[in-house]
Structures are given as structure tokens and as C-alpha cells.
Amino acid sequence: MGRSHRQSYGGGEMSVAASLVFYFLVFLAEILMFGLLSLVLFWVVYYRGGFKWREDPAREFNFHPVLMVAGFIFFMGHAMLVYRLFRCCNKLTAKLLHTFLYLLAVPCIVVGVITVFDSHNLRVPPIPNLYSLHSWLGLVTVGLFALQVTHTLVVGFFSFWLLLCCEQGTASFRSGLVPVHATFGIITFMLAIATCVTGYTEKAFFVMRDPETKNFTYSLMGNEAIIINTQAAALAALGILVPVMVALRPFRRRWSERLTEHL
Template sequence: MGRSHRQSYGGGEMSVAASLVFYFLVFLAEILMFGLLSLVLFWVVYYRGGFKWREDPAREFNFHPVLMVAGFIFFMGHAMLVYRLFRCCNKLTAKLLHTFLYLLAVPCIVVGVITVFDSHNLRVPPIPNLYSLHSWLGLVTVGLFALQVTHTLVVGFFSFWLLLCCEQGTASFRSGLVPVHATFGIITFMLAIATCVTGYTEKAFFVMSNGLYAQLPDEAWVVNAQAACLAGLAILMGFLLYSSRYARASHPVAIVDPPSNSHYVMTQKTYYYRDQM
């Protein structure tokens, strides 16, 4: 009889102390994401007059901060946390949930972009588009997000679904796409945070001009609190997503050594044969 043993590769196994720290940090991130979305809704409803469509361009703009925070921060942030939180679920389930959350962000971002252009173009006189630092950063962020969605829907569908009929031949190709997608996802999220902060600053100076912002009225506290939430999310999400100790567990590999000079490597679905050198 040959001998067999099981090995684990990569992260995924955490001590009790590490698990407590991990879930505490996730809890803080959830508070910040839900808190930020609640604050921006409160801000535009209580201080900015709520929502209107094209008949009132000033209040149509209020869709922009709410939808951008919902799409880029709330839905995209949760999409990136899926692979950290659902550690014991089937990886296909995690992929589907990750894709679903990304898709929820798409209409938020599309409508958010439309409303900001509408609110500028329909003003009398019109406000110029794409002139500020905030708008330039936003353009880059939306472009990177579009690439991420294209990768998820087109490349992801092709590589992770159609190519599964040839799993062995495409394994290296599919695994090579994962770090690229993950890295650009984190970059897009951090750029979104930077864009939001510049947007809050720009809006605060517009609506609280004539030195009022420097006096820190109640609205200024609400705006600053949203920026503080974004800064906290940048720190927490960066740590949670980059730390290898919180990575999803790799599937175990069983190695069976027959009484010969070769061995078989058995995964959950496929058997591979390797000659020993």
C-alpha cells in the first residue's frame, strides 16, 4: 500500500485570536460602509433639499453623491470582501455573489454619471464639465471600473465557465488572471475613495462659501464625517484585502505514493501524473 497525506497551500487557516481580530475589523468596515451610505442620504435630504429629476438640476445633482457612494463604496466594497467573508463556501458560490454585487454597482454608477452631467448642462447658465480635480479622478475611476466589469463579464465568463471543459489546459491561464483582477479592483476602490473625498471638499466649498465652511456649521460636520468614514475604509479595506493571513483557504491536495519511482497528485476533480526527476 502506498502512503498518503494531506497538505494545505496558501492562507485560510487562522487562529482563534486572528479570527477575532479579522471579524472585528470586518464589523468596523461594515459600520463604516452602512454609516457612510446613511450619512450621504441624510446630507442630501436634510441639507440639500432631497431629489428631483431634470425639472430641478440642482436637486438632480443630489443623486450623484448617493449613487456613487452606493456603487463604488458600498456594493464594490462588499464585492471585494466576499472572498474574505465566505471562506467555507464553495468557490463558485463566492464568484457568483461577487459578480452579482459588481452588477448592482453598475446602474448606480451609470445613473450617477448621467445626473452630474445633466445637472451641469441644464443649469442657467450651464456649468462646465470635467474641469476639476474631482472630475478628472472620477473619469479615471469610472474607466478602471468599466475595465473591471468587462473583465468580470467577458473574460471571467470565458475563462471560468467556457474553458472549464478543458480545466487542466487552462488552469495556469485562469489563475494568472486572478491577481490582476484583484489588484485592479483594490486600485479602483482606493481611487474611488480619493475621488469621493475631493468631491466632498469641492461641494462643501460651493454650498458653504463666503467663509461659512471655515466656521464649521452643522452641515460641515456631516460632510467631514463622511470623509472620515472614507479614510477609515481605506485603511481597513486595504489591510483586510492585502493581508495574506486573511486569504481564502486553498483546496487541500492529496499525494499518493505508489511503490514505484512516480507519484500521483489527486485534486478534487482531476488526477495528474508526474514522473519524478
């Protein structure tokens, strides 16, 4: 039996116990996502000197961690949770909100990539690009994200406007794309977390040095080291919470059958 885009999701299919667990996890995830974004802003402003553009490449770099956390973790994390959180919305509304959040992530990631290349190339002397584990993971993550966005826009356009001309005949094709898109979304999110954690570690070793002796001070666990490690711990927690909420069967929705169904 095919399903229409005009059908709504069933909102009350979870048991009471599952609902309590789910919304507790949502509460934790929201605290972590908003807290992480606030903490990375505080870190770069208070400890790393704030923001400048190309006239100061070192401080231009500060856009990079903020924008990457905003794009890959905050906006993408919320985009992944749309289908679980907004249980009263119909499928079309949920898809549009999902796409909108993905599109908000795009300029964050594009500008974040530009600033890191600028901060390397405009230094005197320049810093090499794409040599570290962090940068390699970042390339893979950005590539997968680009595929996700392309899939969302291109396939979304065809399914919403062209494929709906033959909705019953294309229902199985459209439903078959869902698990592929969801799986790659989780993979991209997990890779983004791994990339962020390696980036924090790399940055800590570069900047946390005694100005006189040039010895590393990261191991002394000063306030900045604690803030960096707290951000990494929040990322690790989100790497557990978000995939659990997206993938576990008790938290999934069932369709609410309507007169638009195809027999």
C-alpha cells in the same frame, strides 16, 4: 497541481488571533459602509433639499453623491470582501456573488454620472464639465471600473463555460488573472475614495456660503460641515480597512483539496 472551480475554500485556516482581528475589522468596515451610505442620504435630504429630476438640476445633482457612494464604496467594497467573508462557500458560488455585487454597482454609477452631467448642462447658465480635479479623478475611476466589470463578465464567461472544457490546461492561465484583477480592484477602490473626498470638498466650498454676504461658511464648522467631514473620515478609514482585509496574507484562504483536483 491545478484547481477546479468546484473546490471549496478552506474556512478554518486562520489562527484564533488572526480570526479575532479579521472579524473585528469586518465589523468596523460594515459599520462604516452602512453608516456612510446612511449619512450621505441624510445629508442630501436634510441639508441639500432632497431629490428631483431634470426639472430641478440643483436637486438632481443630489443623486450623484448617493449613487456614487452606493456603487463605488458600498457595493464594490462588499464585492471585494466576498472571498474573505463567505469562507464556507465554494469558489463558483463566491465568484457569482462577487459578480452580482459588481453588477449592482453598475446602474448606480451609470445614473450617477448622468445626473452630474445633467445638473451642469441644464443649469442657467450651464456649468462647465470636466474641469476640476474631482472630475478628472472620476474619469479615471469610472474607466478602471469599466475594465473591472468587463474583465469580470468576459473572462468569467470564458472561464466558466468555455475554458472549463480544458480545465486542467487552463488552470494556470485562470490563476494568473486573479492577482491582476485583485490589484486593479484595490486601485479602483482607492481612487474612488480619493474622488469622493475631493467631491465632498468641492461641494462644500460651492454650497456652504452665507446667503447674504456670499462668504464661505465651511471654516466655521457648522453641523453640515461636520457631517461632510465625517463622511470623508469614514472614506479614509475604509481606504485602510478594506485593502488590509483583502491583501494581508493571514486573512487569505487556502484551498480545500477534493477529488476534483488535477494531478
